[in-house]
Amino acid sequence: MKKLLQLIGFASLITVFYFGFTTYPKLDLISGFSSKSMASGHFIDHRSQELIENGDNDIDMIDLATNKIDENGKFATASVYGLKERKAIYRDGLGVTLINDDFDVSKPYLVPKRNKLNNNLPFPYGNNDPKDSVFANIDYAKLNAAVANAFDTKGAKKKRTRSVLVIYKDKIIAEKYDTGFTKNSKILGWSMTKSITSAVFGVLEKQGKFDIYKPAPMPEWANDQRKFITTNDLLHMNSGLEWVENYSTICDATQMLFQAEDMSRSQLEKPAAYKPNTHWYYSSGTTNLLSGILRKQFKTHQEYLDFWYTNLIDKIGMNSMLIETDMAGNYVGSSYGWATTRDWSKFGLLYLHKGNWNGEQILNENWVKYTATPTNTSNGQYGAQFWLNAGGKFPDVPKDMFYCSGYQGQMVAVFPSQDLVVVRMGLKEDPEFDFNGLLSGIIGSLKK
Template sequence: MKKSLKVLVILLLIVLVYLRIAIYPQLDLISGFSAKSVASGHFIDGRNLETIQQNDNDIPKVDWATNEINDTEKLVTSNVHGLKDRKAIYREGLGATLINDDFDINKPYEVPKRTQLKNDLSYPYGNLEPKDSVFANIDYSKLNEAVANAFDRKGEKKKRTRSVVVVYKGKLIAEKYADGFNKNSRILGWSMTKSLTATYFGILQKQGKIDIMKPAPIAEWKNDERKNITINDLLHMNSGLPWEEDYGKISDVTKMLFQAEDMSRSQLEKPSQFKPNTHWNYSSGTTNLLSGILRKQLKTHQEYLDFWYNSLLDKIGMNSALVETDMAGNFVGSSYGWATTRDWAKFGLLYLHQGNWNGEQIFDPSWAKYVATPTNTSNGRYGAQFWLNSGDYFPDVPKDMFYCSGYQGQMVAIFPSQDLVIVRMGLTEEPDFDFNGFLKNVIGSIKK
């Protein structure tokens, strides 16, 4: 009996040591993810706590968290079995921000100045409902079947598609939403936000205010080998700086998103590992560094906040769009862009039309070619903050496809040869969702 008790005590101690070493350090990230997710989903898109917990937060370990919403203070508090309290605050115009104990929630803050697109045009160039359009070369039965097959049947929870929008020749030809979502639902694009961030460099370049081929304007790099890293290298994820992009553990990206006060510095502080333009390495830290560089190009913080909207989002009528900020006031350009599915499609159309929006050139046509040209170390998979199909990653889809891509299967797919944009928002990636088959079937419904 004594021997069994001794063995039991030893096993218990081993378990406790394991929990302390392997699990306890993760609780800060678990609570942080949960608080941020609940605050954003609730205050940006109006989802209730139960819906968020059963869908957005039903991720292993994240579902351990307990969450409480304070609607009066617009604050969410989360913890794991009473441990590691984390808070996220919602501020109108800035979205939800994960905060630490040093953050002053009463401190005044600036917000972007927004303008609503005002004209009498239908979608996509205006905010009126799209006009009915019928194309003789579209098999609508096949199209509707392809779109319907992107969604789960009743009672299933595998594909988990939330919305699909298809725009052909500038006309909305298909649109479908899962239960609980509609044309006004704002959905997080995750890393599709990277493509937004890159676009601002194209806008500045058209305005003659920046040269992406010059070294990145970072004072901390001027006296070491990092001084040779260009903005072009950063846009291509080719800086040679180390970065671990792993959401399943404590890594560079999870520490940045769920602990850092100033996310623009997470990649900046990394030492050189390789010569620039020799090693492709996907890095959300790099994109937030680019957001910080954008901030320095503008005279004031207010100008930085306004620029993201008046030069792009509000200009093309993405009035639902919201990019959230970190504690230091930087837009989290890697991950935290929200918009309706229709508005995400507008962004795809802007690139389909090579920067031209209803007659106004937002960025030069050469920029659309630039972002869709493979960087020489990505095996045809990546351009400049856009993903590519030039290497036949999707074998049954045109090779000229380039696309914005986000965690859990967000996609804005652009097909220049087809005059087509396809948007899918959801909660699953390959293999649970067959993107190759979905895109193939939608395209297959359109006869050339």
Template sequence: MKKTFKVSGIIILVVLIYFVVVNYPKLELISGFSAKSVASAHFIDGRSLELIEKSDNDIKLVRLANNAIFDKEQYATSSVFGLQKRKAIYREGLGSLLIDADFDVTKPYLVPKRVQPKINLPYPFGTNEPKDTVFANIDYSKLRKAVENAFDKKGAFAKRTRSVVILYKDHLIAEKYEDGFDKNSKILGWSMTKSITATYFGILQYQNKININNPAPIQEWANDERAKITLNNLIQMNSGLEWEEKYDRICDATKMLFNSRDMGQVQLEKPLFGKPNQTWNYSSGTSNLLSKILRKQFKTQQEYLDFWYSSLIDKIGMFSTVVETDMTGNYVGSSYAWATSRDWAKFGLLYLHNGNWNGEQLFDPSWSKYVSTPTPTSNGKYGGHFWLNSSGKYPDAPRELYYASGFQGQKIFVIPSKDLVIVRMGLTDDESFDFNGFLKEILGSFEK
């Protein structure tokens, strides 16, 4: 019996050693993802470690991380089998930051100055509760069923929807949350942040401070073929720059998010693998390069930090929103914006109204058409940092539909002809959640 236990122990040890050796390069990324996720979800939204590990971190390999939260010191740590320990710190106003061993936590830092007045109007244009409005052309029993169908039945664990918010003709007509979440819960938008980042170029162009058809203002590209890359090419993900975005492996995107101090610099240093305006390639690095370019439009770091809120986020009352930075202080324009589901819906409403927010024009009306027009060589699926339905990805929804989209199925659908904005936040994407059926059922609750 002892011999059997000894042999079994040796086998287990060999398997464990093999697993660690094969996956060791991934461990730093796993612990980095986990530490950042835990710190952000806990300190920004107040989630418990137990909830975070059962939901946000319930991802293959990430489940292996051992996590700890230090409330008094305001940081979180993660490691895998005690290896590759990573740390993420929380800073009020900037959210959480995954740091490396060389980061100076004692160094003073700037935070955005925000103005958040109480606006005596009902949601979505004010800070009061929504006005209860009934529309004669909506079958509310069908609408309620459509929304309920987006959530798991008790005991099920497949759809994993956290929230649904629907705006119609500037009114909240439906809203539902998973247990543990409500209208005040801040949820990470992941790549929906890209759509926010692009919007600043529309705002600056409307203010005659930038022209997206000009070459990207990057000195390092001045003497090679990359000099031909325009801001438009970057916004349309059609620059021809090399980039790999595969989250099931170590790649450019994962190394950037969980290893890089300056996330915008990663794409800047990449060579061309295609030609500008002829080679569409989805790239989180491009979005962070755009954030880095935005920084150059301002004389000071404080102006840059403030602009993201004063010109857009706080302008439309997305007061819950927090956009996190990298270690250089630039906003992570690819991935790290947090907001309540109601506030994410406000962003969609701004586009539904072509940049007009309750009478104030933030960007030219043509910008909405620009971001929702297919990018050359994207096969009709992508516009200007927004995804499109022009190729019929969702066959039972209008082809005009366009949307901000993030990892694990964060979506803001904008349907201009229906005067609709639909937000779904959750932990499952198209492979596991039937977005076409979801949209079909909601649209089916309206009279034709």
């Protein structure tokens, strides 16, 4: 018996040591992700704690967290076995911010001014219901089968699609939602927000207020080789700046999203690993640096907050959209944009129509072309904060497709040759979710 107890004690000690070396350093990130996700899902989209824990937070390691929601204080907390508690607060107009102990929750804050689209037009150019449309060249049985196949059968958790929306010639031809989600559900786009950030630069370019080909306005880089990095290089993710993005471990990206006070500085402070325009690699830090550059273009913080909405988001009727801020008041342009599926599709339609929205040119046509042109060294897979199919990632899909893409398989796909936009929101991404099958099935339903 004594020997058995010794063995049990030894095994327990090994477990404690294993936990200490492998898990404990990640607790800040685990509880940070969990509390942020809990607060955002609950206060932005009114999801229940159960739905969030079984959906958004049903991720390896993240499911170790114990969460609490404070309705009156509008915040959520999370900890792992009582350790490393983190807090995320909700503020009207700014969404949820993951905070540290030094953050002053009583300090007044600015909120963006919004202009809700108000006309009598049907979707997509107004907020009235879409008009029913039937096209003779669409095989609706085939279309509906392709969309239905994107969803799990009851009780399964393999495909984990939350919504699919298909728009052809500005008309909704298919729309489906998973249980618990509707056309009014706001869903986090994760890195699809990068494409929104790019579009804000496009608006400034259209207004003649910014030249992306000049060196990036970073005084901190004036005395080293980083002074040659242009905003164009940053938009193309080939600045050469050091960065590691791997969400399965502690890295630059996870430390930025779940620990940094000012996310715009995370990439700014990194040294150059390569010369600009010689190495392409993905960096959420780069996009948040771009958000910081945008902030510098305005005299006041209020102007920065307003511009994204008044000159782009609300201009095209994406009234449900909310882009969350960090502790320093920067939009987290890499990751934290929320909107309904229909409003995400409006962003795709803006690019489908070469920057024109119902007769108003929001972006120059050349900007859209620039966005969808392959970045040097990306092998045809990336443009200016948009992903591309030019390199044939999806073999059965037209190569002119370009798309916004986010963690866990968020997608707004634009098909210029088909006059088509497809949105898919969910919790599984390629290759676990068959995007090639979904998109090719939809394309195949359009008779030539």
